[in-house]
Amino acid sequence: MAARICDGPLQTAGLLNHVQADSRGASVLFFGTTRSTPGERAVVALEYEAHPTMAAMVFEEIEEEVATTWPDTRAYVVHRIGRVATGEASVVVATAAPHRKQCYAASQYVMNELKRRAPVWKKEIYEDGSAWKANAPTRA
Amino acid sequence: MPTVHLRFYASLREHFERPALMQVFELGASVGQVVDDVVPHRLRNGLRCAVNEDFVEMNRVLQDGDIVDLLPPFGGG
Numbered sequence: 360m361a362a363r364i365c366d367g368p369l370q371t372a373g374l375l376n377h378v379q380a381d382s383r384g385a386s387v388l389f390f391g392t393t394r395s396t397p398g399e400r401a402v403v404a405l406e407y408e409a410h411p412t413m414a415a416m417v418f419e420e421i422e423e424e425v426a427t428t429w430p431d432t433r434a435y436v437v438h439r440i441g442r443v444a445t446g447e448a449s450v451v452v453a454t455a456a457p458h459r460k461q462c463y464a465a466s467q468y469v470m471n472e473l474k475r476r477a478p479v480w481k482k483e484i485y486e487d488g489s490a491w492k493a494n495a496p497t498r499a
Numbered sequence: 500m501p502t503v504h505l506r507f508y509a510s511l512r513e514h515f516e517r518p519a520l521m522q523v524f525e526l527g528a529s530v531g532q533v534v535d536d537v538v539p540h541r542l543r544n545g546l547r548c549a550v551n552e553d554f555v556e557m558n559r560v561l562q563d564g565d566i567v568d569l570l571p572p573f574g575g576g
Contacts, residue, residue: 391576407575408509410568413552414575438575450576470576478549478568479575480509491510493545493572 363415366441369448377435378455385462389470391450393443400485407440407449410478414438417477424472425454425465432456434469438479449481500526501563505537510571514542524561531557533567545572 375386393405418436425434435453443449452469456462473479474494482491506519524533530548534557538546548555549568561567 409575410508410549410552410570413549413568416552474573474576477573477575478508478547478570479573480571481574482509491571491574493574494576 363418363437364409364411365437365439367439369437369439369451371448371451374435374437374451374453375455378433378453380431380433380455382431383433383455383457383462385457385459386453386455387459387462387466389450389452389454389466390448391452391470392448393445395445400483400487402445402483403486404445404484405443405449406482406484406489407438407443408480408482409438409440411440414477414479418473421469421472421476425469428468429456429461429465432461432465434465436469436473438473438477440479442484500524501528501561501565503533503561504564504566505533506566506568508568508570509574511538511542511569514539528561529557530555530559530561530567533561534569538569542571546570547572 422434425432433455438450452466454462454466482489500523502523504521507515512518547570550565
């Protein structure tokens with residue numbers, strides 16, 4: 360469980376090992392990173408909280424959906440909790456597939472579904488306060 | 500009457516100033532009734548619930564000893 364929900368910087372070395380195989384010619388390592396100004400107030404950090412067991416279960420469900428939706432395609436997700444400063448990654452998605460088109464599609468699918476279904480919460484931290492932020496509905 | 504363990508996250512945990520509480524409800528009470536009894540109206544928008552770590556609908560009837568997670572709108576990623 361600790362491998363999926365991490366309190367501290369994400370260790371990304373070796374993540375692709377969870378998904379790569381000789382038959383998969385494309386790999387994508389997607390990083391979701393704290394950016395400085397998603398709103399009108401300058402964000403200095405994000406603070407994440409999760410329901411760790413349920414979030415990990417949702418990650419595994421989504422990974423299974425990837426494996427059944429695209430032939431010979433795999434995905435693996437890790438998500439950080441706690442304070443994440445600007446420029447640091449809060450989520451990393453590793454995907455691998457025989458070809459790049461399905462590899463990119465799988466990576467996008469994982470992020471869209473994770474944002475919609477995983478019990479993870481985000482608080483924006485400003486110089487002068489903070490606010491919980493929910494994800495907007497995913498655009499097509 | 501069932502005693503239920505309620506767990507709060509994110510904005511709800513801050514609102515209640517605690518991560519959890521035990522509460523007794525009427526026999527046959529549903530998750531939706533728990534939400535109506537406990538969660539202020541302004542914090543119900545987009546709320547989802549889980550019982551014993553499974554997502555459930557609001558009409559799920561509670562049993563003694565159930566763990567009910569009250570999950571505000573998600574913000575991961």
